[in-house]
Amino acid sequence: MSPTVVVNDVTKRFARTQALAGVTVEVSAGVTGLLGPNGAGKTTLLRILATVLGPDSGSVRTLGLDPADARDRTRIRRSLGYLPQEPGFQRGFSVFEFVDYVAILKELTPARQRHDEVRRVIAAVDLTSVSGKRVRALSGGMRRRVALAAALLGDPQLLVLDEPTAGLDPEQRLRFRELVSQAGEGRAVLLSTHQTEDVAALCHHVVVLHEGLVLFRGSPSELAQRAEGHVWFAEDRDPSARIAWRTGDGSHRNLGDPPAGVVTVPPTLEDGYLLLVGARDEEAAA
Amino acid sequence: MTVEMVDVQPREAVGASRTAGPLLALGRREARRIVLSPVYAVGFGLVFVTTGIGSFTEGALPTAEHVYEFIGLMLVMMGGLLTYLAAHLVTSSARRTNADRQLESSTMSSRSRGGALCLGVVFGPSAVAAGLLVVLAIIGSNAAFPDGSQRLAVVELVQIALLIVGGGVFGVMTATWLRFPGSLLLGFLVLGLGTPQMYQPTVGPVDTLPWFAPFVTGPGFAEDSWVNLGSQSWHTAYLVGLCCLAVCAVMLHRRVGRGRWLLVSAGVFAATAFFGWMQV
Numbered sequence: 366m367s368p369t370v371v372v373n374d375v376t377k378r379f380a381r382t383q384a385l386a387g388v389t390v391e392v393s394a395g396v397t398g399l400l401g402p403n404g405a406g407k408t409t410l411l412r413i414l415a416t417v418l419g420p421d422s423g424s425v426r427t428l429g430l431d432p433a434d435a436r437d438r439t440r441i442r443r444s445l446g447y448l449p450q451e452p453g454f455q456r457g458f459s460v461f462e463f464v465d466y467v468a469i470l471k472e473l474t475p476a477r478q479r480h481d482e483v484r485r486v487i488a489a490v491d492l493t494s495v496s497g498k499r500v501r502a503l504s505g506g507m508r509r510r511v512a513l514a515a516a517l518l519g520d521p522q523l524l525v526l527d528e529p530t531a532g533l534d535p536e537q538r539l540r541f542r543e544l545v546s547q548a549g550e551g552r553a554v555l556l557s558t559h560q561t562e563d564v565a566a567l568c569h570h571v572v573v574l575h576e577g578l579v580l581f582r583g584s585p586s587e588l589a590q591r592a593e594g595h596v597w598f599a600e601d602r603d604p605s606a607r608i609a610w611r612t613g614d615g616s617h618r619n620l621g622d623p624p625a626g627v628v629t630v631p632p633t634l635e636d637g638y639l640l641l642v643g644a645r646d647e648e649a650a651a
Numbered sequence: 652m653t654v655e656m657v658d659v660q661p662r663e664a665v666g667a668s669r670t671a672g673p674l675l676a677l678g679r680r681e682a683r684r685i686v687l688s689p690v691y692a693v694g695f696g697l698v699f700v701t702t703g704i705g706s707f708t709e710g711a712l713p714t715a716e717h718v719y720e721f722i723g724l725m726l727v728m729m730g731g732l733l734t735y736l737a738a739h740l741v742t743s744s745a746r747r748t749n750a751d752r753q754l755e756s757s758t759m760s761s762r763s764r765g766g767a768l769c770l771g772v773v774f775g776p777s778a779v780a781a782g783l784l785v786v787l788a789i790i791g792s793n794a795a796f797p798d799g800s801q802r803l804a805v806v807e808l809v810q811i812a813l814l815i816v817g818g819g820v821f822g823v824m825t826a827t828w829l830r831f832p833g834s835l836l837l838g839f840l841v842l843g844l845g846t847p848q849m850y851q852p853t854v855g856p857v858d859t860l861p862w863f864a865p866f867v868t869g870p871g872f873a874e875d876s877w878v879n880l881g882s883q884s885w886h887t888a889y890l891v892g893l894c895c896l897a898v899c900a901v902m903l904h905r906r907v908g909r910g911r912w913l914l915v916s917a918g919v920f921a922a923t924a925f926f927g928w929m930q931v
Contacts, residue, residue: 415756435907439758447756453749457684469680470757470764472673479676512753 367429368393369523369553370414375423376577377409384409386577387423392523396549398564398585399557400638401574407557408450410574411527414555415447428522441523443471446516450527450557452508454500460487460511461496467515486514490544506537513544524554530563542566561635565589573638575645585634592632592640597623607643673759674767681741681771685819686779688737695733698725715794722787723803726780726811727867731818734776735842738822739835742768746830762908765827765901772819780815784808806883807869813890817865818842820897827904859931862886865893885930892923 370392377385384406392414401407412418413425416432428444430437454463464483473479487496490510495503500511509529516524526545530538538560546567548554558564564571565585573581573588581588598616602609606619620640623629702721713721742765745751755761791802803811825838849864862868862881869883899916903909 417755442756442758445756447753449752451749452753453745453751455744455748455750457687466680467753467757469673469677470754470759472758474672474676476676515753 369428370555371424371426372410372414373424373426375410375413375420375425377406377413377418377421379409383577385413385420388574388577388579390572390579390582392553392555393570394551394553395569396545396554396556396567398568398571399555399574400559400561400564400571401557402559402642404576405574406577407574408527411447411525411555411557414523415445415449415525416441417447443519444522446518446521446524448509448512448516448524448526448529450531452512454508454511456501458500459497460492460500460503460514463500463511464515464518468518471518473519482518486517489517489547490514491540504537506533506540509533509537509541510544513541513548517548522552524548524552526554527557528559529556530558530560538563561633561638565634571634573641575642580641580645588637588641589632589634590637592620592636594629595623595640596620596632596636597627597629599627603627608639674763674770677759677764677767678770678774681768682773682775682778683771684741685734685737685771686775688740690733690737690740691776694729694736695725698729715790719787719790719794719802722783722790723811726783726787727814730776730780730811731814731865732839732843733818734772734815735818735822735838736835737776738768738772738819739826739838740822741771742823742826743830743835760905760907762902762905765823765904766898768823769820769898769901772816772823776819777812777816781812784812804869804883806887807867809887810867810869810883810890813887813894814866817890817894817897820894820901824897824900827901862931863889863927865890881931882929885926889923889926889930892919892926895919896923 368391370390372388372390372392375385375388376383386406388406388410390410399407399410409418413420413432414427416427416438419433425432427441430441432438432441455466458466461483464487465479468479468483473482484493484496487493490513492507492510492514495507500508503511513526513529516526529545530541533541542563545554545556545563549567556563556568568585571581571583571585571588572579581591597603597619598612599619600616602611602617603619603621603624605621605624606617607621609617609619609621612618620636620643702724745754754764759767787803788805788808794802821838821842825834829837846864846866850861850866859881868881868886896916896919899912899919902912903916
């Protein structure tokens with residue numbers, strides 16, 4: 366089975382900033398995580414996949430179609446749901462009105478069928494009880510769910526989510542995690558996030574972007590294994606550690622090249638990510 | 652880990668349509684948003700407080716002539732300006748609230764969205780105004796005006812409706828092209844100050860200038876010294892042309908497929924220039 370999205374050697378530049386410097390990625394069914402620090406190019410890549418931006422060079426095939434072609438782009442958009450970073454909402458719209466407005470923009474007609482679809486997606490994100498409330502009166506987590514409901518309209522085959530859990534409290538994050546997990550059943554979901562826990566919990570595949578380049582492609586466990594033998598605990602910060610922090614029980618978790626004789630512990634996905642990105646930063650500094 | 656694979660061929664979204672249905676549906680939705688804009692409540696409320704109450708309380712009850720004069724003046728003096736403000740605010744609301752990020756990957760193009768906003772102006776404020784003008788015509792036909800010239804002719808009523816359409820599509824046009832916070836005020840000044848400047852009766856070779864102002868040229872509103880210099884019907888056609896030019900400007904904002912709209916715009920421009928020339 367061919368992947369839903371194939372990105373091949375894509376570059377994108379904004380004035381003097383090279384946002385993407387030759388990115389090659391494939392996205393298949395299930396949830397794919399996109400990790401990377403601020404400015405890594407995650408949002409640019411997602412906007413290209415959402416057909417909002419075009420690449421400077423390289424090729425993108427989504428659902429076997431070329432987004433550069435106007436007709437293909439329209440066909441892709443019919444099968445695409447996009448949740449941008451910090452989605453905005455016009456003043457005065459209720460939850461139902463906003464999702465219905467997006468449904469009209471997605472050309473879902475006639476009205477009765479469209480309203481049924483709007484009710485379905487509002488129920489899918491568990492907002493039926495507040496569907497008549499003004500969106501701007503809702504909490505941040507609820508607003509994200511409204512935006513997710515809009516992205517789910519028309520049962521899209523590809524869902525592009527840009528940092529959907531940023532700024533949410535733990536309970537809202539877990540709730541959102543459940544929704545993304547459900548959304549990933551039977552469709553391709555590309556999830557950009559800073560939260561390694563979300564990637565570990567949700568994703569079957571992870572891509573790490575850094576300064577417009579792909580540093581890693583593989584499964585979350587493979588990313589975690591990158592730190593195998595590089596994580597150990599000590600009473601103090603070990604001078605040989607690249608990164609270290611004091612944990613709740615007073616000991617220090619050290620990441621880096623361990624001194625001889627220490628007992629290493631099983632790494633997490635976050636350890637693998639931090640070592641990968643940290644090593645890259647050290648190379649750049651050198 | 653097992654992953655359920657999906658068919659990667661694109662399929663039509665649930666209920667997706669390729670007809671004019673979505674455009675009309677969006678036009679109706681935008682009409683509702685424009686009509687429900689607080690601008691109207693505030694604007695017409697102010698007009699009522701400043702002029703309406705005064706004239707209504709002079710007598711025991713407002714006469715048909717009072718009501719006629721009040722509705723007519725309200726629509727002529729404020730209808731276009733308020734519709735401009737409401738249409739501009741609705742058009743720019745997605746940009747001002749960052750909602751456009753979510754909307755820019757929708758199937759409907761920005762050109763279709765602009766077209767729907769123009770339709771919204773026709774479906775919403777213009778339809779309401781048309782209703783008020785019909786009421787005005789009915790009142791006018793039954794009211795006993797001491798001075799017969801106060802009763803507006805049908806062509807003047809049509810011109811008033813076009814002022815409201817024009818204000819609305821001008822609002823959509825400025826919000827589409829001028830994407831900065833001061834564009835609302837800038838367009839308001841152009842309309843609110845530029846139009847009266849053009850409308851001043853003048854002498855000499857430019858005494859036909861008021862006819863080129865986007866305003867009513869009938870004897871009910873204009874000075875007699877220049878009103879007889881031109882044709883009311885051609886001025887009405889000229890106003891239609893100006894409205895169509897604003898719609899063309901909205902359509903031209905999107906680069907894709909701009910060539911076809913440039914041709915249409917050239918035709919509309921030529922027709923409007925011809926109507927402008929014919930009116931005087």
